[in-house]
Amino acid sequence: MIWIVAALLVWVGFWTLNVALIARGGTARWVRIAVPALFGVALLVLWEGLVRGLDVSAVFVPAPSEIGSKFAASLPMLWGDFVQTVLKGALSGYVIGCGAAILTAIAIDRFIFLRQGLLPIGSFVAALPVVGMAPIMVMWFGFDWQSKAAVVVVMVFFPVLVNAVAGLGASDRMQRDLMATYGASWGQSLIRLRLPAAMPFIFNGLKIATTLALIGAIVAEFFGSPTSGVGFRIQASGGKFQLALTWAEIAVAALSGLAFYGIVAWVEARLTFWHPSQRGRD
Amino acid sequence: MLGVIVAVWYLAAILMNAAWERDQAARAGQTVGWAEIVPATMVQDRPVLPAPHQVVGALWDGLAGQAVTSKRSLVWHGWVTLRATAVGFAFGTGFGIVLAILIVQFRVMDMAVMPWAIASQTIPIVAIAPMIVVVFGRFGITGMLPKALLAAYLTFFPVVVGMVKGLRAPDAMQLDLMRTWNGGAFATIWKLRLPASLPYLFASLKVGVAAAVVGTVVTEVSQPTAGLGARLLTGSYYGQTLQIWAALFVAAGLAAGLVALVGLAERVVLRRVGA
Numbered sequence: 001m002i003w004i005v006a007a008l009l010v011w012v013g014f015w016t017l018n019v020a021l022i023a024r025g026g027t028a029r030w031v032r033i034a035v036p037a038l039f040g041v042a043l044l045v046l047w048e049g050l051v052r053g054l055d056v057s058a059v060f061v062p063a064p065s066e067i068g069s070k071f072a073a074s075l076p077m078l079w080g081d082f083v084q085t086v087l088k089g090a091l092s093g094y095v096i097g098c099g100a101a102i103l104t105a106i107a108i109d110r111f112i113f114l115r116q117g118l119l120p121i122g123s124f125v126a127a128l129p130v131v132g133m134a135p136i137m138v139m140w141f142g143f144d145w146q147s148k149a150a151v152v153v154v155m156v157f158f159p160v161l162v163n164a165v166a167g168l169g170a171s172d173r174m175q176r177d178l179m180a181t182y183g184a185s186w187g188q189s190l191i192r193l194r195l196p197a198a199m200p201f202i203f204n205g206l207k208i209a210t211t212l213a214l215i216g217a218i219v220a221e222f223f224g225s226p227t228s229g230v231g232f233r234i235q236a237s238g239g240k241f242q243l244a245l246t247w248a249e250i251a252v253a254a255l256s257g258l259a260f261y262g263i264v265a266w267v268e269a270r271l272t273f274w275h276p277s278q279r280g281r282d
Numbered sequence: 283m284l285g286v287i288v289a290v291w292y293l294a295a296i297l298m299n300a301a302w303e304r305d306q307a308a309r310a311g312q313t314v315g316w317a318e319i320v321p322a323t324m325v326q327d328r329p330v331l332p333a334p335h336q337v338v339g340a341l342w343d344g345l346a347g348q349a350v351t352s353k354r355s356l357v358w359h360g361w362v363t364l365r366a367t368a369v370g371f372a373f374g375t376g377f378g379i380v381l382a383i384l385i386v387q388f389r390v391m392d393m394a395v396m397p398w399a400i401a402s403q404t405i406p407i408v409a410i411a412p413m414i415v416v417v418f419g420r421f422g423i424t425g426m427l428p429k430a431l432l433a434a435y436l437t438f439f440p441v442v443v444g445m446v447k448g449l450r451a452p453d454a455m456q457l458d459l460m461r462t463w464n465g466g467a468f469a470t471i472w473k474l475r476l477p478a479s480l481p482y483l484f485a486s487l488k489v490g491v492a493a494a495v496v497g498t499v500v501t502e503v504s505q506p507t508a509g510l511g512a513r514l515l516t517g518s519y520y521g522q523t524l525q526i527w528a529a530l531f532v533a534a535g536l537a538a539g540l541v542a543l544v545g546l547a548e549r550v551v552l553r554r555v556g557a
Contacts, residue, residue, distance in 0.1 A: 036396075121283075128538065132510075135517060136527070139518065211405070215406040218406055223515065238412040253405065254406075257406055
């Protein structure tokens with residue numbers, strides 16, 4: 001009981017603190033970071049207090065402290081799973097899939113007849129549960145990371161393709177006319193004008209694809225994998241009711257997702273610093 | 283375009299299934315030419331890549347060849363998936379709209395919750411599917427609830443993010459007008475912000491419904507008693523490629539149908555409100 005009361009008090013306290021922070025600090029940068037951070041901490045405290053106070057068994061919901069200590073205790077294993085799923089499966093598939101999509105987009109741009117009917121197909125495919133291809137890929141490419149990479153390739157291809165094709169059409173008439181006036185060849189115009197102009201669109205696709213890549217790599221492991229990997233461990237530890245480990249792996253997946261997206265967004269900010277959406281930020 | 287895809291598919295089926303035929307022939311001590319291989323690759327029981335007409339055959343058998351209550355009927359499995367998706371989608375949309383209104387109304391909610399809602403978009407949430415099944419299973423709850431929960435969860439975040447944008451779409455002049463008319467907070471939301479947010483809502487709903495199907499299907503992989511995801515898993519266990527492809531096409535059809543339905547609702551509703 002004491003735990004529940006304490007947790008609720010902490011919750012109310014943090015909430016009051018947040019209200020005070022916003023009243024005082026307004027929208028200053030540190031307030032905008034502190035407020036969600038405090039909210040996150042308050043949630044964890046509430047979770048911990050409720051689990052302890054209500055005496056919830058760890059086979060239902062483990063307390064955050066238990067998940068944390070499990071995380072710290074199994075770092076080598078978590079790292080191995082991260083390498084297997086994120087670096088080998090998701091990342092290699094992401095690079096191949098996005099690379100293929102961008103090259104295809106350039107080919108489509110070169111041979112305009114292919115563009116007819118591509119966008120409807122692209123947005124149609126984007127709505128399909130492409131991740132269902134996973135069992136087929138596992139059959140074709142085996143249990144190891146190659147099949148996961150194959151699922152990822154299929155999943156990221158269309159979103160990136162559609163965005164890249166849209167981007168390559170983004171430079172305006174006047175700019176293209178100027179390139180023509182300079183006597184620029186198709187290749188020069190592509191490198192100097194069209195690709196840079198397409199970058200904001202391409203990065204939009206690349207950012208969507210980061211999450212899809214992780215989903216593909218993890219779900220494909222549900223259909224069979226060697227004895228490592230984030231998806232494998234989530235499934236196996238869940239089956240053995242080692243939920244602290246399951247949560248630790250979920251934390252790995254979440255952190256990987258954030259980091260992956262963050263890196264791509266960072267590269268975007270470096271490469272498209274000229275774009276209005278990137279300017280005027282401190 | 284479709285013709286090209288089917289032609290490429292047939293070619294790929296011949297090439298990918300040929301190895302097995304050669305293998306079989308080699309074991310029987312015979313040699314086979316393409317004339318024998320090509321027709322044989324079209325009718326394998328467990329082809330590496332089934333030919334299009336085999337998939338169509340499996341689809342037809344699953345959809346029309348079985349009683350709809352049969353466990354072998356794709357109509358039944360599709361219905362199981364559709365029901366969980368629809369329930370989860372409805373709840374996810376409802377909670378998403380409520381949270382979005384709270385975020386727009388209260389600055390604290392906005393600053394505390396919104397960054398988490400946005401960050402959650404970058405996280406592979408479907409990874410929690412096996413855990414949800416396990417925890418619910420401990421309470422003896424199986425069937426629709428765990429699936430609907432994940433579907434709701436996946437619908438929730440796009441709806442929140444889209445609706446917050448939509449509810450903020452009215453400009454200062456319109457908000458001032460509401461104030462001039464002495465419209466309270468409720469009237470402002472009901473008569474100005476909600477109607478203005480409808481286009482954003484429908485854009486989010488299309489993303490959300492597609493995600494809800496994925497969530498349901500992936501949860502069924504962890505709880506393979508019924509549903510299209512269960513068909514995918516058992517098919518992959520027993521090497522029944524035709525079963526996998528048929529289930530995949532039904533799932534794709536389901537998702538496409540639901541997105542089309544949302545699109546239809548969008549056109550009707552937006553016309554009614556005169557947008």
